[in-house]
Amino acid sequence: MNNNRLILIGLLIPAILMIPFSIVSFYTDFANRNPDPLSVTVDFGQNAYNAVEGKKAFEQYQCTGCHTIVGNGAYFAPDMTTVYKRIGENDAALSNFVLSGAPAKGMPPMRDRGMKEDDAYRITAFLKYTNMLDTNGWPGAGSWERDGNPDSTPAQNLDFSDIWQVVAGIVFINILIFAILFAYENKKNDEGA
Amino acid sequence: MTRGLETMSEYPSKIKTRKYFIAAILLFIVQMLLGLVMSVNFLARDSSTNLPLTFDILKALHLNLMVLWLLLGFIGGLYYLLPVETGRDIKHPRLIDMQFWFLLLIGIGIIISEIFFTGRNWWLVEGREYLEAGRVWDLLLTAGLLSVVYNVIATILESKNKLSSPILVLAAGAIGSILMYVPGEIWFDSIVAAEYFRWWVVHYWVEASFELIAAGVIALILLAMTQVRREIIEKYLAIEVALILLTGIIGQGHHYYWIGTPGVWIFLGGLFSALQPVPLFLMVWSAYKDLKENKKPILNKVVLYMIIGATIGNFVGAGLWGFLHTLPQINFFTHGTQITSSHAHFATPGTYLLLVIGIAYLAIPEISGKLNFSQYRGKIGFWLLVIGFLNMIIALMIAGVIQVYQQRVEGLGFMSVQNTLLPYFGWRLIGGLIAFAGGLLIAYDLILISTIKVKVERNNINKEI
Ligand code: HEM
Ligand SMILES: [Fe+2]
Numbered sequence: 212m213n214n215n216r217l218i219l220i221g222l223l224i225p226a227i228l229m230i231p232f233s234i235v236s237f238y239t240d241f242a243n244r245n246p247d248p249l250s251v252t253v254d255f256g257q258n259a260y261n262a263v264e265g266k267k268a269f270e271q272y273q274c275t276g277c278h279t280i281v282g283n284g285a286y287f288a289p290d291m292t293t294v295y296k297r298i299g300e301n302d303a304a305l306s307n308f309v310l311s312g313a314p315a316k317g318m319p320p321m322r323d324r325g326m327k328e329d330d331a332y333r334i335t336a337f338l339k340y341t342n343m344l345d346t347n348g349w350p351g352a353g354s355w356e357r358d359g360n361p362d363s364t365p366a367q368n369l370d371f372s373d374i375w376q377v378v379a380g381i382v383f384i385n386i387l388i389f390a391i392l393f394a395y396e397n398k399k400n401d402e403g404a
Numbered sequence: 405m406t407r408g409l410e411t412m413s414e415y416p417s418k419i420k421t422r423k424y425f426i427a428a429i430l431l432f433i434v435q436m437l438l439g440l441v442m443s444v445n446f447l448a449r450d451s452s453t454n455l456p457l458t459f460d461i462l463k464a465l466h467l468n469l470m471v472l473w474l475l476l477g478f479i480g481g482l483y484y485l486l487p488v489e490t491g492r493d494i495k496h497p498r499l500i501d502m503q504f505w506f507l508l509l510i511g512i513g514i515i516i517s518e519i520f521f522t523g524r525n526w527w528l529v530e531g532r533e534y535l536e537a538g539r540v541w542d543l544l545l546t547a548g549l550l551s552v553v554y555n556v557i558a559t560i561l562e563s564k565n566k567l568s569s570p571i572l573v574l575a576a577g578a579i580g581s582i583l584m585y586v587p588g589e590i591w592f593d594s595i596v597a598a599e600y601f602r603w604w605v606v607h608y609w610v611e612a613s614f615e616l617i618a619a620g621v622i623a624l625i626l627l628a629m630t631q632v633r634r635e636i637i638e639k640y641l642a643i644e645v646a647l648i649l650l651t652g653i654i655g656q657g658h659h660y661y662w663i664g665t666p667g668v669w670i671f672l673g674g675l676f677s678a679l680q681p682v683p684l685f686l687m688v689w690s691a692y693k694d695l696k697e698n699k700k701p702i703l704n705k706v707v708l709y710m711i712i713g714a715t716i717g718n719f720v721g722a723g724l725w726g727f728l729h730t731l732p733q734i735n736f737f738t739h740g741t742q743i744t745s746s747h748a749h750f751a752t753p754g755t756y757l758l759l760v761i762g763i764a765y766l767a768i769p770e771i772s773g774k775l776n777f778s779q780y781r782g783k784i785g786f787w788l789l790v791i792g793f794l795n796m797i798i799a800l801m802i803a804g805v806i807q808v809y810q811q812r813v814e815g816l817g818f819m820s821v822q823n824t825l826l827p828y829f830g831w832r833l834i835g836g837l838i839a840f841a842g843g844l845l846i847a848y849d850l851i852l853i854s855t856i857k858v859k860v861e862r863n864n865i866n867k868e869i
Contacts, residue, residue, distance in 0.1 A: 214569045214642035218576075221646030225653035225676075232654070232672065233600075236665045240596045245664050248593050263593040272523040273531030276460020281599060281663040282740030284533050285463050287446065289818035290740055316819060317445060317452035317459060324523030341595060347670065349662035349736060351812060364819040366449040369826045377827040381834065384798055388791050 244345050251340040253302045255332045265337025268330040272321055281346060288318060289362070290350060295335075295342035298361065305338065306331035308361055316366040415487035417497035422771050422854055423504055424480025425764035429847045431473035431511070432757065436840045438466045443833040447826060461518050464529075464536035468518070470752070471534070472511045477760030478617055479503070479552050482574060484767045485624050486556065489571055490563035499555045506548050514541050532598075534606050535588055542589050549582045569638045570620045570627070573645050577616030584608040596664035603659040610752065611652045611680065611722070618718065618759050619644050619687060625711055625766060626691065630698035640690035647683035655680050658730045662739055670732045677730045681723030688715045704769070706782035710762030713786065717754020725750045725797075737812045742825070743804030750797045753789070753839075761786075761846060768854045777853045785846035792839025799831035 241247070248262035269275075275284030278291045298305050309331045312320035321331065442462050445452040452459040483500055487493050494500060514537045517528035521538075528538040535542070556578060560571060588605035592598040623641045627634060657673020691712065702708050725747040729738040738744065769777050803825045810816045810824065 214638055215572060217642045217646045218569075218573070218649070221649040222576075222653075225650055229653060229656075232657075232668070235668065236600060236660070237597060239666045240594055240664060244666065245594065245596055248595070266593065266595060266598070267526060270531045271526040271529065273460045273464060273529060273536065275533050276463045276522075276531060276536070279740045280595065283599060283602075283659075283663070284740075285460070286740065286742060286745055287442075287452075287459050287463070312453070314453040315450050317449035319453045319458045321523070326523060337595075344596065344664040346662045346664055347667055349739065351736065362817050362819050364817055364823070366819055367823045367826065368449075369447040369830050374827040374830065377831050380798075380802070381795065381831055384795065385791065388794055392787055392791075 246340060246343045248337075248340050251336060251343065253332060253336045253339055255302070255306075255328075258332075260329070260332040260336045262337045262340035265333035265335070265340070268333045269337050272324055272326060272330070272334075274334070277318065280341060281344070282349065288316075291338060292341050292344070292346065293350065295338045300339075302332075302335050302339075304361070306335045309334055313361070415493045417494045417500060418484055418487065418767070419771050420497060420500040420504075421480040421484040421767055424476045424483070425760075425768055426851060426854060427504070427508060428473040428477040428480065428760055429764060429843070429850055431469050431476070433840075433843050433847055435466055435469045435473070436836065436843055438462045438469070440833065440836050440840060442466065443829060443836055446822075446829040447833065457519065460531075461522055464518050464522075464531070465515060467534050468514050468537050469511065472507065472514075474614070474756055474760065475549070476504075476507060477756075477763065478578075478614075479507075480767070481617075481621055481760070481763040482552075482556055482578065484763065485574075485621065486559055486571070488628070489565070489568060489624060490560055491565045492559065492563050494555060495558040495562060496555050499551060503548055503552055503555075507545075510541055510544050510548065513544075517541070532602055535602060539589070542585075546582065546585060546589075549578075549585070553578050553582060569641055570623045573616050573620035573623075573641060577613045577620060580613035580616065581609055584613060599663045600660065600665060603656060607656050607659055608653075610756075611655065612649060614756060615648050615652065615718075616645055618714065618755060619648070621759060621763060622687070622691065622711055622715065625707065625762070626694050628766075629700075629702050629704070629707065630694055631700045632694045632697055637690075637694060640686070640694075644683045644686050644690070647686065648680075651676050651679040651682065655730075658732075658735065661732050661735055674730070674732045678727065680730070681719065681727050684719040684723035688719045691715045703775070704766065704779075706765045706779050706786070707762050709783060709786045710758045710765060713790065714755055714758035714762060717750070717758055721747070721750030721752075721754035721797075737808045738804065741804050741807045741811070742800050743808065746797050746800035746804055749793065749800060753793055757789070758786075764850055768850055772854050774853050781845055781849040781852075785842045785849060788842025788845060789839050790842075792835050792837070792842055795835030795838060796832050797835075799828045799835060803828035803832070 239245075248266065251262040252259040254260075269280070274280070274291065277285050277288040279286065279289075280291045282290060282292070295305065298308070306328070310320065310322050310326060310328070312318040312323075314320065441455070441457075442459060445455075445459050445462070483494055517525075517538060517540075518536065521528040522531070523529070526538060527540050530536060530538045530542075537545075553575075556575060560567065560575060584604050587601040590601060592601070619641055623637050626632065626637055653676075654672055655677035657669040658677040660669035660673055695708075695712075729735050729743050729747065765782060769775050806825060806828070807821055810821045811818065
């Protein structure tokens with residue numbers, strides 16, 4: 212077959228199939244599968260804050276620079292999809308935690324970024340919404356249920372006295388890598404000679 | 405040496421691409437530096453909040469600077485390879501310079517925004533993974549890339565030669581990169597829809613558009629360096645590209661298992677993405693066959709190292725390391741753990757870093773008239789990168805397996821698992837330091853090659869013309 216025609220077929224068949232797949236994905240998201248983020252709200256005092264404003268704040272403060280949401284983001288800090296459940300659906304506790312952070316574990320107080328109470332409340336609404344998503348069961352029942360308090364485990368620093376397994380691993384793997392390297396470079400020299 | 409100078413005088417705009425490669429490799433150095441600081445953050449978490457830049461800002465710049473230098477490297481490569489293949493010089497040589505400074509300015513803007521405006525202005529910092537740069541920068545970047553595509557297409561259209569497959573593939577890759585950037589910029593209230601399209605940028609870049617650019621560039625380099633028949637190289641290229649698209653476009657589904665999209669993706673994504681390694685294997689195999697058949701001695705060994713490295717890195721890092729966690733039954737446990745990180749640090753540098761360095765080592769010696777440059781630094785740099793990244797990849801893999809077991813199976817809390825992983829994060833830092841040394845050596849080497857004796861050669865060219 213003509214080369215360019217082959218490429219065109221490879222492109223067009225799946226690209227056209229993506230159209231109905233995308234429509235199905237969006238239809239289910241909006242119609243029945245997941246809640247409408249505009250209608251998910253939390254109340255603080257007189258005001259109601261919704262998950263759409265919350266999503267924008269969540270992006271603006273770059274939460275996924277450390278955390279993941281639906282498993283996507285950075286792996287420095289825990290996943291946020293179901294944190295609302297883990298913290299016992301406690302709006303006040305969650306927004307307080309966001310504002311004051313956990314400096315010893317690496318989370319800066321979001322107040323230092325100029326966050327006001329309003330944005331913390333909005334983010335709380337957003338996390339309430341993500342907890343309601345139908346994620347096909349992810350992250351799984353075994354994953355780290357908790358009692359409604361922030362994680363109380365303190366962060367440790369690397370302790371150099373107890374890492375002999377890792378040192379052994381490093382030595383072993385690197386001997387392997389160097390063996391491959393030398394085999395490659397020597398074989399070439401033989402051929403060259 | 406003479407051959408280089410001949411094409412230089414035929415296609416004078418080639419010399420303008422040098423700054424693209426130098427900037428790319430220097431930005432790569434900065435990216436690694438940010439990565440090293442982040443690995444220290446993992447080892448002593450309070451360091452994140454004690455240093456002037458917290459983890460999220462480092463991570464955002466780590467990714468955004470990578471995108472920038474990848475684009476710079478690809479654009480430089482396109483401008484460098486296009487003239488010989490189309491038989492004419494770039495249509496608007498002055499755009500090459502302007503685009504370079506424009507992109508660099510965007511890079512500086514992104515850095516300043518991240519450092520001073522994170523959390524303070526959504527237009528400047530948007531904070532979504534890979535798209536951290538705010539809308540302002542997205543729009544400018546799109547405009548810049550569009551002008552690159554314009555220049556490329558204008559050059560191709562006025563070419564005397566027939567449109568060849570590698571050129572078609574390269575142009576498709578360049579256009580695809582821009583098209584796929586746009587959906588990621590649309591605002592959606594729903595996180596599901598937003599993530600759906602954010603993955604169009606990420607996945608359709610690294611597993612489709614960029615993959616086309618890689619396949620096209622490798623084909624052109626093989627054409628330039630070997631005497632394998634053009635029909636053979638082009639046939640393989642067409643089959644590879646068709647399979648990349650056939651599997652990769654719907655293979656997108658492997659990002660749609662757990663983000664709130666319907667269960668049909670578990671079937672579709674698993675099926676198609678499991679086939680994605682096939683074309684990547686074909687790329688290794690065809691390069692191997694071409695090189696075996698080739699009788700012409702290849703003088704520039706460093707380019708050869710980088711190109712072979714890129715095909716193998718692509719197959720093992722993207723294909724095999726991707727296959728490891730692409731089946732939904734496995735991804736349910738590994739999604740969002742250090743396993744993902746291990747794959748990302750294998751596939752991306754293994755394919756695209758080596759590719760960009762490879763083009764740089766092809767272009768810079770020719771542009772600078774130093775075809776007989778001393779090659780040992782490039783080779784040592786290559787091996788340091790390989791050793792460093794392999795250490796990092798293996799450390800992250802072990803960390804990932806432990807994390808999956810403790811956190812996703814046993815249900816231990818995040819922080820206590822992180823405490824267990826500390827030794828492996830230490831190992832990762834060691835790997836990063838070795839790779840950093842390799843990057844420094846290569847940057848030093850390329851700058852050395854590109855600066856020495858340039859003036860003399862350039863005067864000669866002018867005299868000849
Ligand atoms: C050169 C090509 C490739 C590059 C540069 C690449 C790069 C990446 C990167 C950077 C991520 C991490 C995204 C994140 O941090 O959230 C990722 C995720 C992923 N990649 Fe690749 N990849 C490539 C090819 C492949 C292939 C061929 C497969 C399948 C066979 C694959 C399977 C996956 C999967 C399943 C994930 C999602 C992991 C998760 O979050 O659960 N990748 N890839
Ligand atoms: Fe993907």
